[in-house]
Amino acid sequence: MAANETRTRRLHRELQQLKTNALPGINVNEDISTSSLETWVINVDGASGTLYEEEQFQLQFKFPAKYPFDSPQVMFVGSNIPIHPHIYSNGHICLSILTDDWSPALSVQSVCLSVVSMLSSCKEKKLPPDNEFYVKTCSKNPKKTRWWYHDDTV
């Protein structure tokens, strides 16, 4: 009960901050993010001057009961999924802060910022080398994948 209360209060605060201290290119999708605090969809714009300029993506956040002590489930959804060596074509993202390196001081906004930053540092649009195999075999929940974080360059 107390845990859920922490989660609810914190999500309310985060939603408030996302609206009041909005960052350019990171907006809550009010249509899809219903009033329930279970699932949010954030519209993320590709940063200008990068390979993903003028593109818009949708990041889905699902918050576990133990949030913020447990990381949210984050993946790209919708029709446009960025082509990036760390993003699988089903929307799963290989990013350490989403599992091992999660910290409760991170927020929806900071995760979005990290994803945009990851996109921005990309030099060549290409799928991960094991994309086909992974997409066929993986779980629906990206957090169930045992990610191997090996490439810090992109």
Added chain:
Amino acid sequence: MASNATEENASENENKSEPTPSSSQNENNEPNNPNFECNICLDTAKEAVVSMCGHLFCWPCLSRWLETRPNRSACPVCKAGISRDKVIPLYGRGSGDQTDPRDKTPPRPQGQRSEPENNGMFPGLDMGGGWHVSFGIGAFPFMFFANNVAGFGQAPAPGSPQAAQEQFLSKVFLWVALIFIFWLFIA
């Protein structure tokens, strides 16, 4: 006179009390001062503790995070090392007389009191036994030296009662010194 003064005070209080409700309303409208928000729950920190790296948390929030990852305890903000013993509780005024929520959560770590730096008159006292030894060796040669200088300065006539007295005294001091040194070796 007295009644006048109280009236004045009362009117002043009224004047003062006017802005306070509006300011408290502002506080209600705006979120609390973000400088004092817990980095985990984003609320104003309750039972606040601060890490060595300077990051503020509610103790319930932080202790829960430390329990979540017991083998990798890092500051949620900067990933510096953090532990139960390395956070300092903050006691604001009036925070102590609220209900004690420590029944629910593990108790907040205690404040530590370290002794102030000792700049006293006897810095050597801290070293205990060493002090005696250094005193004994340092002082006695000085005493002999002083005797000699006195002898050169005003040599009393030999055979006079003054000279006899001084000789006696120097013998006494010599024996005292010898006994003291002997005692030092025994001890």
